[in-house]
Amino acid sequence: MPHLTSTEIAGRIEDLYGAPLADLEVHTQDQPPGMLSALLGMHDDLALAEHSIDVHRDHIARLLHPERQIGPHEVSHLLDGSRRLAEAVAVRDAQTKSVLAVLQSLARVPAPAPPSPALPAPPLPAQSTAHSR
Numbered sequence: 001m002p003h004l005t006s007t008e009i010a011g012r013i014e015d016l017y018g019a020p021l022a023d024l025e026v027h028t029q030d031q032p033p034g035m036l037s038a039l040l041g042m043h044d045d046l047a048l049a050e051h052s053i054d055v056h057r058d059h060i061a062r063l064l065h066p067e068r069q070i071g072p073h074e075v076s077h078l079l080d081g082s083r084r085l086a087e088a089v090a091v092r093d094a095q096t097k098s099v100l101a102v103l104q105s106l107a108r109v110p111a112p113a114p115p116s117p118a119l120p121a122p123p124l125p126a127q128s129t130a131h132s133r
Contacts, residue, residue: 006047009096012103013039035106042099049092056085 010021017024017036021043028037060081063074070078 006043006050009043009046009099009103013043016103016106035102039099039102042095042102046092046095046099049088049095052088053085053092056081056088060085 013024014021019027021040024036025040028034028040031037060078062068063070063078063081068074
């Protein structure tokens with residue numbers, strides 16, 4: 001499964017709906033829930049999971065700083081931070097998989113072509129009243 005960031009997912013949503021994400025979010029506020037609002041919600045969940053990954057990774061890095069002593073108190077924080085990081089990664093992966101599946105099932109519908117000028121119908125062949133033998 002390719003790992004796409006929330007920014008890349010946002011770009012795909014914008015391409016699909018032909019508008020910037022901010023405009024799409026405003027548009028959904030006036031509409032009943034539908035596919036667009038579901039995609040935007042999935043994107044928000046993915047962005048939140050990515051932020052959570054960054055926060056927990058940075059916290060663990062601070063706890064593991066080479067100049068810092070690791071005592072029994074820090075070990076419990078390391079374990080908790082590692083668990084939270086693993087949960088955030090699992091959420092990110094699940095959200096990415098779900099939103100990609102939905103996006104791959106959708107395609108942007110091209111705008112309808114303008115109607116062509118009406119052409120006269122071809123003349124019908126003349127029908128003979130004589131019977132064939």
